[in-house]
Amino acid sequence: MKKLVLITAFILGAVLFSETKAQEISENAIGLRVGGGGGYGAEVSYQRATSGNNRLEFDLGWRNDSYYDAIKIVGLYQWVWNIEGGFNWYAGVGAGLGNVDVPAKYDDRYPKDGLFALIAGDIGIEYSFDFPLLLSLDFRPEWGFNDYDVIDDFTPDVALGIRYQF
Known part of the structure; x- marks a missing residue:
């Protein structure tokens, strides 16, 4: 019985180890994340692998809208x-900071300029090509916090990511 448990554990470990090696992610990736639906339009995006198949992602986004200008x-x-193969799916959590500017011509009752904070989730799918290109499509719900009605709410953000891997 002990031999059967030991053999089963060895086989299971070998299968899990080979699965882990088959799904390695790139050490670094940099590119653009282009979104819509209340998101910020374009973001410069950088990904850095950490332990295992986990990574950090940093995005610098901006919007020059007719109603407000913002950066985050x-x-x-x-x-x-x-x-399977080059297809991966991912999920994540994070936070951010930004600055918003609403011109007085849209609302002169009180200023809406200033900093805001946000928390975010992330879920998406990506494909890593045999050459150093990574394409992704993700959904990032964000909850903004400040004293203004412009950012103080839920914002769904759907975006296409195009990144160079190195």
């Missing part, structure tokens, strides 16, 4: 799981 930086911790 978001940091996320992501867990990455392999689907």
